[in-house]
Amino acid sequence: VIILGIETSCDETSSSVLVDGAELRSNIISSQIEVHQKFGGVVPEVASRKHLENINSVIIESLEKAEVSLKDITAVAVTYGPGLVGALLVGVAAAKALSYALDIPLIGVNHLEGHISANFLAQPGLEFPLICLVVSGGHSDIVYLPNRGEYQLLGRTRDDAAGEAFDKVARAMGLGYPGGPLIDNLARQGNSQAVKFPRAFLEEGSLDFSFSGLKSAVLNYLNRSKMLNEEINRADLAASFQRAVVEVLVDKTISAARRTGVKTIITAGGVAANGELRNLLLEKAGEAGCKVFFPPLNLCTDNAAMIACAGYYKYLRGDFAPLSLNAIPGLTLGQDKY
Ligand code: ATP
Ligand code: MG
Ligand code: FE
Numbered sequence: 001v002i003i004l005g006i007e008t009s010c011d012e013t014s015s016s017v018l019v020d021g022a023e024l025r026s027n028i029i030s031s032q033i034e035v036h037q038k039f040g041g042v043v044p045e046v047a048s049r050k051h052l053e054n055i056n057s058v059i060i061e062s063l064e065k066a067e068v069s070l071k072d073i074t075a076v077a078v079t080y081g082p083g084l085v086g087a088l089l090v091g092v093a094a095a096k097a098l099s100y101a102l103d104i105p106l107i108g109v110n111h112l113e114g115h116i117s118a119n120f121l122a123q124p125g126l127e128f129p130l131i132c133l134v135v136s137g138g139h140s141d142i143v144y145l146p147n148r149g150e151y152q153l154l155g156r157t158r159d160d161a162a163g164e165a166f167d168k169v170a171r172a173m174g175l176g177y178p179g180g181p182l183i184d185n186l187a188r189q190g191n192s193q194a195v196k197f198p199r200a201f202l203e204e205g206s207l208d209f210s211f212s213g214l215k216s217a218v219l220n221y222l223n224r225s226k227m228l229n230e231e232i233n234r235a236d237l238a239a240s241f242q243r244a245v246v247e248v249l250v251d252k253t254i255s256a257a258r259r260t261g262v263k264t265i266i267t268a269g270g271v272a273a274n275g276e277l278r279n280l281l282l283e284k285a286g287e288a289g290c291k292v293f294f295p296p297l298n299l300c301t302d303n304a305a306m307i308a309c310a311g312y313y314k315y316l317r318g319d320f321a322p323l324s325l326n327a328i329p330g331l332t333l334g335q336d337k338y
Contacts, residue, residue: 001315002068004076004098005308006059008091009083009111010137011035011042013054016304017066017073021312022124025066027298027305030054037177041167048086055094062304070102077107077311079114080321081331082138088327096323107311108321111302112139112333113151115268117310118295118303126293131262133253135277136269137163137178140209140249142256143333148313151334154256155207162245162271165211169218169241173234183238184274190239192276195221197244207252214244239276246276253281254288265292273300 005016011032017025032050036042063069078095081088092108099106116132128148134141140157160168163180170179175186197217200210218241225232249271257265265285271277272294285292299306314320321338328337 001074001312002072003107003308003311003315004059004062004073005109005304005306005311006076006078006091006095007111007114007302007304007307008051008055008087009079009081010087010302011047012302013051013058014302014304015059015062016308017062017068018305018308018312021309022121024121024305025068026062027303028058028062028065029303030058033178040171040177042084044084044086047084048090051087051090055090059094070098073098073102073104075105075107075311075315077109077307077314079111079307080108080325081110081328083111083327083329085327085329088329092325092327096325100323105315105320106323106325107314107319108325108336108338109307109310109314110331110333110336111307112141112268113310114306116143116145116266117313118268118299118306119266119293120313121299121305121309122296123293126264126266129260129262130264130266131253131257131260132266132268133249133272133281134268135162135249135271137161137167139269140211141333142207142253144256144260144262149317153333154260155209155252157209157211159210159212160215162209162211162249163269165215165245166271168215172219172222173237178270180270180274183242184276186235187239187242187276190233190235190237192239192243194233194236195240197240199244199248201248201251207256209248209252211245214241242274242276246274246280249277250280250284254284254290257285257290258288263290265290267292267294268300270301273297
C-alpha cells in the first residue's frame with residue numbers, strides 16, 4: 001500500500017510517500033518560516049498564496065525522491081483540519097484532483113491525528129491503550145487512546161497553547177520566530193531555578209492547562225527589569241520559563257496515565273521536540289513505571305509523513321472521504337466530518 005500524504009494546514013507545504021505504513025520513502029517539507037519571520041508570526045493570506053505556488057513542485061519532488069510514479073499510488077491522504085482555512089484548501093484541492101484523476105481513494109486526515117501518528121512511523125508496534133501529550137503551536141491536549149483511531153480528550157489548554165507560549169515569550173525577549181527551538185537552545189546555558197515563575201495546576205484533579213498567566217509573568221519580569229535598568233540573564237530567564245511550562249505538562253501527563261492505568265505514554269507536536277520536556281518526562285515516567293516514546297525530532301513539527309501514516313491506518317479501515325471533502329478549520333480530534 002503506497003500512500004501519498006499532503007499537509008498544508010499552516011506554514012509548511014509538505015508531501016510524503018509512505019509504503020505499508022512504516023517505510024518512509026520521502027517527506028518533502030517546504031517551510032515558509034523565512035517569509036513569515038519578518039512579521040513575527042504566520043500571516044494567513046501569505047501562507048495560502050505560498051502553498052499555491054509550492055504545492056505542485058513539492059508533490060512532484062516527493063514522488064521523484066521516493067522513485068514512484070503517480071500510477072503507483074494506492075490512495076491520497078490530506079489534512080483537512082484544523083488549521084488556516086485558505087492554507088488547508090490548497091492541500092485539499094490538490095488531493096481531490098489527484099484522487100479524481102487517478103481514480104484512487106481520498107482520505108481526509110485530522111492534523112492532530114497526524115501529529116499523534118508520527119509515533120507509529122517510528123514505532124509501528126506500539127500497543128494500545130496509550131496516553132498522548134499533544135503539544136503544538138495551537139494545541140495542548142492530553143488524549144486517551146483506548147484503541148487505534150479512538151480519541152478521548154482528558155485535558156486541554158484553557159488559553160494559550162504551549163508552543164504559542166514559547167513563541168510569545170521568545171518574541172518578547174527579541175529572540176525571533178518560531179520561538180520554541182530558540183528558547184530550547186538558549187535554556188541549555190541557563191539555570192532553570194534562577195527566576196521563580198508560577199505553575200498553573202488549576203483545580204485539584206484537573207488535567208487542563210493554562211499558560212497565559214505564566215506568559216504575563218515573563219512579560220512583567222521583562223518590563224520591570226527594563227524600568228529598573230537591571231541587567232537580565234536571558235539564558236536563566238529562558239530556562240526558568242521553559243521549566244515552568246514543562247513541569248506542568250509532565251505532571252499532568254503522568255497523572256493521566258496513573259488515573260487511566262495506561263502504561264505507555266507518547267508525545268506529539270512541535271513542543272515534543274523540546275529537550276527539557278523529553279528529559280523530565282523520561283525521568284517521571286520511569287518513576288511511575290511507564291514507558292514513553294517521542295517521535296523523531298524532524299517529525300514533531302508539521303510534515304506530510306505523519307499525515308500519510310494516519311492515512312495508512314484509515315485506508316486499512318476503509319475510512320474514505322467523498323470528493324466533496326472540504327477544509328474544516330475548527331475540526332476536533334475524533335470528530336471526522338466528511
Ligand atoms: P497545530 O498543530 O496545533 O495546528 P502548529 O502546526 O503550528 O499547530 P507544530 O508545527 O506542531 O504546531 O509546532 C510548532 C510549535 O512548536 C511552535 O510553537 C514552535 O515554537 C514549537 N516548537 C518547535 N520546536 C520546539 C522546541 N524544541 N521546544 C519548544 N517548542 C518547540
Ligand atoms: Mg509551522
Ligand atoms: Fe501542527
